[in-house]
Structure formats: C-alpha cells, structure tokens
Amino acid sequence: MEVVLRLAGVKHRFGAVEALRDVDLDLPAGTVTALVGPDGAGKTTLLRVAAGVLAPTAGRVERPAGAGVGYLAGTRSVYPDLTVWENLTFFGSLYGMHGRALAAEARHLLEWAGLEAFRHRQARHLSGGLRQRLALACALIHRPAVALLDEPTTGVDPVARRELWALLDQLAAGGMAVLVATPYMDEASQCRRVGLLHQGRLLAVGHPEELRARVPYRVLLLKADGRPRRQELLRLAREWPGVLEARPAGEGVRVALPAGAPDPDLPPGVRALPAEVELEDVYVWLAGEEESRAAKEGARR
Numbered sequence: 259m260e261v262v263l264r265l266a267g268v269k270h271r272f273g274a275v276e277a278l279r280d281v282d283l284d285l286p287a288g289t290v291t292a293l294v295g296p297d298g299a300g301k302t303t304l305l306r307v308a309a310g311v312l313a314p315t316a317g318r319v320e321r322p323a324g325a326g327v328g329y330l331a332g333t334r335s336v337y338p339d340l341t342v343w344e345n346l347t348f349f350g351s352l353y354g355m356h357g358r359a360l361a362a363e364a365r366h367l368l369e370w371a372g373l374e375a376f377r378h379r380q381a382r383h384l385s386g387g388l389r390q391r392l393a394l395a396c397a398l399i400h401r402p403a404v405a406l407l408d409e410p411t412t413g414v415d416p417v418a419r420r421e422l423w424a425l426l427d428q429l430a431a432g433g434m435a436v437l438v439a440t441p442y443m444d445e446a447s448q449c450r451r452v453g454l455l456h457q458g459r460l461l462a463v464g465h466p467e468e469l470r471a472r473v474p475y476r477v478l479l480l481k482a483d484g485r486p487r488r489q490e491l492l493r494l495a496r497e498w499p500g501v502l503e504a505r506p507a508g509e510g511v512r513v514a515l516p517a518g519a520p521d522p523d524l525p526p527g528v529r530a531l532p533a534e535v536e537l538e539d540v541y542v543w544l545a546g547e548e549e550s551r552a553a554k555e556g557a558r559r
C-alpha cells in the first residue's frame with residue numbers, strides 16, 4: 259500500500275520533557291491505525307507533529323505532494339453556535355472551498371455521517387456522539403488523504419463509539435490513511451493495525467495478533483470458589499516462583515507466567531483457567547523491556 263504519511267526519526271521536546279523519542283511510523287493508504295497509550299504518552303504531540311501543527315525538534319514528516327491532512331483535535335472542534343450545515347460549510351471555506359463544490363461535499367458528508375436529520379440544529383444541541391460525527395465530517399471536508407484523529411471516541415457512549423469506528427473503517431475502505439489516538443486498549447485491539455506509544459516511544463506497530471505473539475509468556479485466570487477473595491488471590495499469585503505479573507481482573511486475578519513454566523500448585527477452592535494474552539499484556543511487557551533497556555543505557559553513561 260502506498261504510504262501517504264511518514265514520520266522518520268521524529269523527536270519532540272517541551273523544555274525538559276521528551277514528548278516524542280525517535281518515532282518512525284508509516285501510514286499506508288486504506289488502513290486504520292490505532293495509536294494507543296496512557297495519559298501523557300505523547301499521542302496528541304505525535305498527531306500534532308504529523309498534522310504539521312507542531313514542528314518536530316528533530317526528524318522528518320514526509321507526505322507526497324497534494325496529499326492533504328485532516329486533523330481532529332480532542333476538544334472543541336466544532337462551533338456550538340453554528341448549525342451542523344454551517345459548521346461543515348465554514349470548515350470548507352477555511353480550505354478555500356465554495357459554491358457548488360462545497361455544497362456537494364457538505365451534502366455527501368452529512369449523509370455519510372448520518373446527520374441529514376440534524377442539518378439545521380445548532381451543534382450545542384447535538385448528543386456527544388453526533389457532535390463527534392460532525393467534528394469528523396468537518397475535518398474531512400477538504401477530502402484529505404490522511405485523517406489524524408485525537409481521541410474521537412473519548413467521552414462518547416458505547417453505541418456511538420461503535421458507530422464512529424464503523425465510519426473510520428469506511429474511510430479506510432475508500433482509500434484514506436487513518437490514524438486514531440485512543441487510551442482504550444480494547445478499542446485498539448479491534449483495529450488491524452495498532453501502534454503502542456509509551457513515554458514518547460513507539461514500542462511496536464502491527465496487527466494485534468502479531469503483537470500478542472511477541473509476549474514470551476502465558477496467562478492464567480485465577481478464580482476462587484467463594485473464599486479466598488481477590489486480595490488473597492493476588493498475594494498467592496505474587497508469591498509463585500517466576501510470576502511476571504499479577505493483576506485484578508473481574509472477580510479473579512490474571513497471572514502472567516513464563517511460557518514454559520508449569521502450572522503452580524493451587525490451594526483447595528482455587529481454579530486456574532488459561533486466558534488470552536491481551537494487548538494490555540503486550541503493552542506492559544514491551545514497556546518493561548523498554549524501561550530496563552533505558553536503565554542499562556543510563557547506567558553505561
């Protein structure tokens with residue numbers, strides 16, 4: 259697939275904070291890439307640099323000539339006092355669009371986003387999900403080749419979230435390159451391509467299956483019949499030899515063990531069920547690897 263946006267060796271620094279460290283990322287046409295990472299990981303900074311809103315401290319952002327960028331910032335991306343239609347046409351006019359071409363594109367996006375019935379409604383009176391769909395439509399009015407979307411699903415109800423993701427899949431099906439920042443691992447794991455961002459470093463990019471296969475351990479879900487309860491399960495699991503991680507999950511506790519380790523002995527009333535390695539596990543594992551690598555590097559200096 260043709261790459262329509264490429265970050266090469268991108269760094270960004272805010273004073274003492276290294277918000278992006280040596281980020282290499284390709285965005286191919288026809289693909290949705292989820293950029294996932296916790297608060298402060300650098301998602302917004304990466305999107306802003308990719309959008310050209312912020313110049314990188316080092317490295318390059320490459321785009322073929324004529325490949326436009328649509329950027330949807332996290333908050334306040336539509337004008338509450340303007341109607342749905344006015345928002346669309348206003349954003350179009352910012353890109354120098356006018357007349358019939360603008361009206362045709364605005365009508366197309368209204369229909370695409372399922373907003374026709376709300377055409378004359380002020381944006382302030384739209385539900386959160388509809389407002390995000392409008393914001394998305396406004397970011398796409400100039401038919402960009404790349405869409406950079408900063409947490410479009412944050413604060414949106416689960417049904418509206420699914421609708422938004424379906425719209426993003428449609429964009430990719432139409433040939434667009436889409437990069438979506440999200441703090442939600444579960445959401446990201448529905449994407450065919452995921453980038454994991456940790457303290458400004460892109461730990462890995464790939465299909466969730468491929469990323470899960472990188473984790474050299476297996477996961478068990480510990481459950482207690484009645485007692486002992488979760489705290490006790492946690493304590494139990496953390497004492498096992500070789501245990502890599504134990505954390506609460508629902509009623510039970512998820513435990514990561516080295517791939518070859520035997521099942522530990524269980525006290526009566528406790529069961530261990532094999533569980534899937536999740537994207538969250540991959541993140542924790544790669545972040546740990548990265549931190550020990552950085553610590554070693556620091557010690558050598």
Ligand SMILES: Nc1ncnc2c1ncn2[C@@H]1O[C@H](COP(=O)(O)OP(=O)(O)OP(=O)(O)O)[C@@H](O)[C@H]1O
Pocket residue numbers: 272273275276277295296297298299300301302303304441
């Ligand atoms: N304008 C700024 N001035 C100084 N530091 C900043 C600025 N913008 C971001 N940072 C810092 O850069 C780092 C990355 O921030 P960024 O907003 O890109 O993360 P994020 O992944 O988008 O987080 P969030 O979940 O909060 O949206 C953080 O440590 C943040 O405090």
Ligand SMILES: [Mg+2]
Pocket residue numbers: 301302303332408
């Ligand atoms: Mg952010």
